[in-house]
Amino acid sequence: MTMPTITAVRAFTVRGGGADYHDQGKGHWIDDHIGTPMGKYPEYRQSRQSFGINVLGTLVVEIEADDGTVGFAVTTAGEIGAFIVEKHLSRFLIGRKVTEIEKIWDQMYFATQYYGRKGVVLNTISGVDLALWDLLAKVRQEPVHALLGGPVRDELQFYATGARPDLAKEMGFIGGKLPLHHVPAEGEEGLKKNIELLADMRSRCGDDFWLMYDCWMSLDVNYATRLAHKAQEYGLKWIEECLSPDDYWGYAELKKNVPKGMLVTTGEHEATRWGFRMLLEMECCDIIQPDVGWCGGVTELIKISALADAHSKLVVPHGSSVYSYHFVITRQNSPFAEFLMMHPVPDQVVPMFTPLLLDEPVPVNGRMKASALDKPGFGVRLNPEVTLHRPYPVG
Ligand SMILES: C[C@H](O)[C@H](O)CC(=O)C(=O)O
Ligand SMILES: [Mg+2]
Numbered sequence: 001m002t003m004p005t006i007t008a009v010r011a012f013t014v015r016g017g018g019a020d021y022h023d024q025g026k027g028h029w030i031d032d033h034i035g036t037p038m039g040k041y042p043e044y045r046q047s048r049q050s051f052g053i054n055v056l057g058t059l060v061v062e063i064e065a066d067d068g069t070v071g072f073a074v075t076t077a078g079e080i081g082a083f084i085v086e087k088h089l090s091r092f093l094i095g096r097k098v099t100e101i102e103k104i105w106d107q108m109y110f111a112t113q114y115y116g117r118k119g120v121v122l123n124t125i126s127g128v129d130l131a132l133w134d135l136l137a138k139v140r141q142e143p144v145h146a147l148l149g150g151p152v153r154d155e156l157q158f159y160a161t162g163a164r165p166d167l168a169k170e171m172g173f174i175g176g177k178l179p180l181h182h183v184p185a186e187g188e189e190g191l192k193k194n195i196e197l198l199a200d201m202r203s204r205c206g207d208d209f210w211l212m213y214d215c216w217m218s219l220d221v222n223y224a225t226r227l228a229h230k231a232q233e234y235g236l237k238w239i240e241e242c243l244s245p246d247d248y249w250g251y252a253e254l255k256k257n258v259p260k261g262m263l264v265t266t267g268e269h270e271a272t273r274w275g276f277r278m279l280l281e282m283e284c285c286d287i288i289q290p291d292v293g294w295c296g297g298v299t300e301l302i303k304i305s306a307l308a309d310a311h312s313k314l315v316v317p318h319g320s321s322v323y324s325y326h327f328v329i330t331r332q333n334s335p336f337a338e339f340l341m342m343h344p345v346p347d348q349v350v351p352m353f354t355p356l357l358l359d360e361p362v363p364v365n366g367r368m369k370a371s372a373l374d375k376p377g378f379g380v381r382l383n384p385e386v387t388l389h390r391p392y393p394v395g
Contacts, residue, residue, distance in 0.1 A: 003097045004065035004139055009128075011061055011085035012388035018058035018356035019074040019293060021319065021342055022048060028344040029163035030179075035218035037244065039183035058356065059124065060388060061085055061131040065098050071135025071377060073323070074356060075127035075293035077120050079391050084124045086392040088112065093128070098139050101132050105299040109272075122271040122296055129297025130323050134377040141376050144298070144326040151329045151370040158363045161319075162341030165211055166204035171349060172365035174336060175210025175237065176201070184223040191223070195230050202234040211235065215242040217269070221250045225257040238263035238287065245269040251284030263287060268318035271295045273303040280311045289338075291318040292327060301327055309333045321352040321360060322378040329370050339363050358383050 016023055024030055031047050038044040044051040057078035064070045075081070092107040108125045109116070116122065137144045145151060160168035165176020178201060182190030194213075201211055213236060215224065224242035231239070239262060243250040255264045263286040270276055272295065276288055288308050292301055305315045305327075314333055317324035319340045328334040339362075343350045351360035357380040361372040373379055382388070 003099045004067040004069060006063055006093045006096050006098060007066045008064040009085060009090040009093050010390060011059060011082035012390050013078050013082055014058040014060060014356060014386055014388055018353050020054060020056055020058045020076045021340060021352065023054035023057055029346060033181050035180040035183040035216060037217050039218055040185045059127050061127040063093060063131045063135050065135060065139065069135060069138050071131045071138055072382060073127050073130030073134055074353060075123050077123040077127060080120050081124040081127060082391050084121060085128060086394045089128055090394060098136050101136065101299055104132065105129055118271045123294045126293050126295065126297040129299050133298050138377040143373050143375060144378055145329050145373055148327060148330040152332055154370055156325060156329055156368045157336045158339040158366050159210060159336060160339050160341050161214065162346040164346060165201050167347050169205050169209050174366055175212060177212040177214050180213050180215045180218065183218045184220060194227060198231055198234045198236065207235065210237040212238045212240060214240045217241055217244055219243060221253050224254050228258040228262055232259040232262060236262060238265045240265045241268060248278045248282045248284055252282045255284060265289055272300055273307060276304045276307060280307055280313060287314045287316050289316055289318045292320040292323040298327060305331055319352060322380055325368065326373055326378060329373060355383055356386050
């Protein structure tokens with residue numbers, strides 16, 4: 001089979017939801033006094049949008065081949081990402097065969113290494129990489145999961161992240177991950193409130209439902225250790241992303257400090273095999289949580305996951321919708337997946353990247369059949385009703 005050649009690369013930005021799921025309207029649970037590293041400043045405590053959590057917006061990358069097939073993907077990188085794609089990365093794509101994914105990744109990473117390595121540059125590389133997988137799978141008329149070795153189970157099982165684990169339980173999820181609301185700067189009163197919310201959710205959800213706390217990089221080792229010990233009484237399953245992603249030493253200490261049986265998880269703001277190697281070799285956590293749209297895409301996640309497997313660690317990707325579903329279904333060391341509840345309340349299931357994609361599958365009763373992913377590529381389409389903006393058209 002002669003493989004098509006890439007003829008065009010286009011990068012668009014989108015506002016309001018989509019891959020930048022923090023870019024929501026007023027009153028959404030995801031922006032309601034959630035603990036962050038900026039919480040030490042009272043003026044940035046109530047709203048994450050107040051310090052700019054949604055400044056990037058969504059990046060859409062489209063890659064077209066000479067047979068007319070178009071692959072696309074979305075990530076969090078907005079206008080900066082569009083600049084990097086059109087002005088820098090497109091040179092590694094135009095004229096290449098759609099099968100050259102590994103070589104293109106290597107060239108994108110090493111050509112941007114002097115200003116990249118992590119953060120928005122890796123989000124952008126991830127977006128291009130995912131668009132390439134979408135393109136190749138569409139050319140082959142297969143789902144991406146088939147290119148990754150095929151499903152190892154018949155269905156995905158999900159836990160839900162959101163403000164209402166009690167409602168998530170009624171919707172059939174296996175667990176609920178709450179955002180932590182109060183940071184160390186809010187003192188003992190804040191710590192008490194953090195524990196009270198967990199206790200309340202435990203009483204609503206019963207003993208067997210998983211409850212987790214997402215700390216979004218907002219704590220220090222001492223506070224996180226105290227929180228973990230107080231939370232043990234309420235059966236906290238894991239404590240997530242307590243510290244700065246750069247504080248590998250702090251995570252290693254925290255993992256030793258938490259009560260036996262409680263898991264330490266992190267990694268959604270980590271990137272590449274080298275970043276995850278630090279987390280794994282320094283024994284920072286029990287579960288790594290790469291975001292497929294931020295860690296380097298599927299090409300890099302394959303390597304990260306193999307490394308985790310060799311360390312007997314689970315990989316439960318952060319959010320990332322279809323990009324994670326197609327991966328998780330193919331891996332034994334990814335036994336369940338995250339579903340981020342993007343309904344503002346959240347009392348119902350809506351697609352994670354709503355309103356940007358059409359055909360984005362959602363869990364039903366906390367589960368998703370592998371067959372729901374049996375469409376070419378990642379199986380989603382751009383919603384034509386969403387306005388795309390192309391800030392740096394080339395040529
Ligand atoms: C809810 C968290 O603060 C964040 O918005 C999402 C996240 O970290 C996760 O889903 O994990
Ligand atoms: Mg998290």
